[in-house]
Amino acid sequence: MIEARDLTRRFGDLVAVNRLNLQVPRGQVYGFLGPNGSGKSTTIRLLCGLLLPSEGSARVLGHEVPAEAELLKRKIGYMTQRFSLYGDMRVIENLRFIARIYGLSGSRLRTRIDQVMQQFRLEPLERQFARELSGGQRQRLALAAATLHQPELLLLDEPTSAVDPQTRRDFWDALFALVEDGTTILVSTHYMDEAERCHRLAILDQGVLVADGAPVELMASIDCRVVTVESERPRQVQQLLSADSRILSITQLGSRQRVLVSRAVTEPVERVESALTGAGINADCREVEPSLEDVFVVVTRHSAAGRGEG
Amino acid sequence: MLALQRLLAILYKEVLHLGRDRLTFGMIFGIPMMQIILFGYAINTDVRELRAAVADQAGTELSRQLQSELEASQVLRIGLRVAAGSDLQRLLDEGQIDVGVLIPPDFGHRLQQDGRPAVQLLVDGSDPIILSTARSLTAMPFEYDTRPRQEPETRLFEVRNFYNPERRSSVFVVPGLIGVILTMTMVMFTAVAVVREREGGNLELLINTPVSSLELMVGKIVPYVLIGLIQVTLIVLLGALLFHVPVNGTLADVYLASLLFIASNLGLGLMISTLVGTQFQAIQLTFFFFLPSILLSGFMFPFDGMPQVARWIAEGLPLTHFVRLIRGIMLRGADLAQLWPEVLALLGFFLLTMGAAVLRFHKRLD
Numbered sequence: 191m192i193e194a195r196d197l198t199r200r201f202g203d204l205v206a207v208n209r210l211n212l213q214v215p216r217g218q219v220y221g222f223l224g225p226n227g228s229g230k231s232t233t234i235r236l237l238c239g240l241l242l243p244s245e246g247s248a249r250v251l252g253h254e255v256p257a258e259a260e261l262l263k264r265k266i267g268y269m270t271q272r273f274s275l276y277g278d279m280r281v282i283e284n285l286r287f288i289a290r291i292y293g294l295s296g297s298r299l300r301t302r303i304d305q306v307m308q309q310f311r312l313e314p315l316e317r318q319f320a321r322e323l324s325g326g327q328r329q330r331l332a333l334a335a336a337t338l339h340q341p342e343l344l345l346l347d348e349p350t351s352a353v354d355p356q357t358r359r360d361f362w363d364a365l366f367a368l369v370e371d372g373t374t375i376l377v378s379t380h381y382m383d384e385a386e387r388c389h390r391l392a393i394l395d396q397g398v399l400v401a402d403g404a405p406v407e408l409m410a411s412i413d414c415r416v417v418t419v420e421s422e423r424p425r426q427v428q429q430l431l432s433a434d435s436r437i438l439s440i441t442q443l444g445s446r447q448r449v450l451v452s453r454a455v456t457e458p459v460e461r462v463e464s465a466l467t468g469a470g471i472n473a474d475c476r477e478v479e480p481s482l483e484d485v486f487v488v489v490t491r492h493s494a495a496g497r498g499e500g
Numbered sequence: 501m502l503a504l505q506r507l508l509a510i511l512y513k514e515v516l517h518l519g520r521d522r523l524t525f526g527m528i529f530g531i532p533m534m535q536i537i538l539f540g541y542a543i544n545t546d547v548r549e550l551r552a553a554v555a556d557q558a559g560t561e562l563s564r565q566l567q568s569e570l571e572a573s574q575v576l577r578i579g580l581r582v583a584a585g586s587d588l589q590r591l592l593d594e595g596q597i598d599v600g601v602l603i604p605p606d607f608g609h610r611l612q613q614d615g616r617p618a619v620q621l622l623v624d625g626s627d628p629i630i631l632s633t634a635r636s637l638t639a640m641p642f643e644y645d646t647r648p649r650q651e652p653e654t655r656l657f658e659v660r661n662f663y664n665p666e667r668r669s670s671v672f673v674v675p676g677l678i679g680v681i682l683t684m685t686m687v688m689f690t691a692v693a694v695v696r697e698r699e700g701g702n703l704e705l706l707i708n709t710p711v712s713s714l715e716l717m718v719g720k721i722v723p724y725v726l727i728g729l730i731q732v733t734l735i736v737l738l739g740a741l742l743f744h745v746p747v748n749g750t751l752a753d754v755y756l757a758s759l760l761f762i763a764s765n766l767g768l769g770l771m772i773s774t775l776v777g778t779q780f781q782a783i784q785l786t787f788f789f790f791l792p793s794i795l796l797s798g799f800m801f802p803f804d805g806m807p808q809v810a811r812w813i814a815e816g817l818p819l820t821h822f823v824r825l826i827r828g829i830m831l832r833g834a835d836l837a838q839l840w841p842e843v844l845a846l847l848g849f850f851l852l853t854m855g856a857a858v859l860r861f862h863k864r865l866d
Contacts, residue, residue, distance in 0.1 A: 238708055240865045260863075264710050274705035276513070278520045283513075290509035291709045 196246035206232040208397040221388030222378035229397040230378035267336035277321030292339035306334040326357030346377040400489040419447040421473035510719025550598040553580035558607035670743035676799040679822040690769030691782040707863040721766040728762035748833030760846040761822040767853030774860040793819040821845040
């Protein structure tokens with residue numbers, strides 16, 4: 191479906207995407223997870239031919255990119271990070287415009303517009319100007335416009351970055367409905383809960399693919415164990431534990447701390463407990479299942495430390 | 501490459517934008533109306549009633565007769581009378597008058613002697629138009645009783661004024677004004693129309709659709725071609741109603757010439773849009789182009805007074821060719837075939853800018 195080979199893109203000295211190899215299977219929601227500036231948008235733009243790769247190439251839906259990008263454009267739907275329909279046009283006018291651009295006409299145009307309006311609950315908004323829509327309504331309109339021509343592949347660049355949690359849930363339900371109808375979806379996000387809902391996931395960090403696989407696989411194969419520490423002196427716990435080189439990360443959540451311990455340590459709970467009791471701190475320590483966020487922290491920790499955002 | 505349906509879709513969308521953008525819509529009609537009224541009345545190279553002062557040191561019947569004849573010529577309006585030549589100088593320095601008339605005590609005597617000027621004109625020559633107007637006074641005949649009426653001298657030249665017998669500036673200004681207004685609005689509207697999509701993020705979506713560069717470009721300019729033609733109609737109509745500017749050639753030629761000129765300006769606007777990133781830059785570049793167009797095209801100053809380099813630059817500006825075309829058609833009644841070099845120049849300019857715009861416009865972000 192999508193195959194990227196050593197895809198690289200530089201902007202001056204900055205390597206936005208670095209030798210990316212990628213396989214996206216058909217009929218799935220494939221997620222790109224990464225912090226801002228990790229190369230998610232650039233990758234999506236490279237895959238649809240909006241940007242030229244500095245090195246490497248990609249094959250998308252059987253077309254070489256960027257050479258055959260124009261042929262590809264008929265088969266894909268693309269949703270930009272920023273709302274990019276026309277604010278001074280009504281919902282129905284925007285949809286008609288995009289439908290005509292994709293070559294729909296006559297009864298097929300009317301049928302498809304009726305279908306997407308129903309599918310994305312746009313009927314009551316038909317006569318509204320796009321600029322008057324709420325964030326969630328805009329997302330629905332943008333998704334409706336991107337799917338009018340029934341593309342085989344949808345590329346969504348952080349589609350939910352500007353909407354509330356309930357709207358995000360609705361949006362994802364709509365995505366799964368599309369996948370059921372056979373669409374493949376490539377979606378970038380920086381939300382863990384969204385990433386967890388993808389069939390497969392690629393974690394990008396500073397332009398490098400640092401992990402990929404199904405979310406459950408990623409959590410199962412994580413290179414650490416997770417201990418939660420409940421204490422009354424979390425700051426002190428933080429100080430004590432961060433001295434240990436086997437401890438990869440400590441995250442405070444209220445009075446609890448989530449401690450990632452290297453797999454090289456066979457008894458992680460004991461190790462944490464002994465370090466704390468040695469300093470006279472009473473704490474309730476127990477091992478828990480790793481979450482996707484833990485995976486994310488572990489695979490991106492080297493560069494995070496380099497950025498000084500540990 | 502050019503699918504009619506997509507072209508029409510882009511075109512219709514542009515019309516929707518235009519109809520809902522009241523400011524732009526107002527500018528389409530407001531700019532031509534305001535400018536034709538303003539320039540039609542205000543730009544007047546036929547200067548009259550220069551502010552003048554007289555120092556009449558002769559104080560004779562004859563010198564008073566001279567003054568009343570000067571005023572009757574309407575070239576001067578004598579507002580002040582002073583005693584000495586130095587007073588005239590002072591008034592000139594202070595900017596109170598444009599011209600000082602010094603009639604010396606021996607005025608009557610000097611008149612009798614041929615070869616000696618009888619009156620001195622002190623002119624503020626910093627404005628060449630005032631200077632040349634004052635110069636025209638030197639040719640004024642002055643007949644006085646004590647001298648027998650002269651037979652008029654045989655003159656070397658006789659001037660016959662073609663095309664504008666009443667010497668009204670507006671007749672000359674209005675046709676060129678069509679060009680000026682079109683340059684201003686057409687270049688800016690198209691440049692902004694594309695850049696606005698880039699700034700608004702719409703272009704990123706559009707270039708990810710099957711729409712081709714040519715469809716996008718042509719779809720964007722066609723509505724403006726129509727608007728340009730509406731503006732032409734408005735100016736020609738107002739020119740005829742307010743200033744009795746004739747259309748001596750055929751209306752078809754007026755519209756054809758305007759169409760060519762509109763096309764070249766739209767091409768330029770599109771080219772500008774591929775060079776800049778923001779609407780502000782687009783407007784800046786438009787003005788960078790607009791100013792030399794106004795000053796060098798022959799709209800304001802005669803082409804004949806310009807140094808060679810300025811003429812070369814001017815030949816590269818579409819307005820220069822259009823001003824020649826439209827004045828030819830409207831005032832001299834020429835037809836397009838007679839003015840073919842200008843037609844060719846405009847056509848070339850259009851193909852060049854449009855070609856550059858389509859080539860430069862990539863369906864990519866880098």
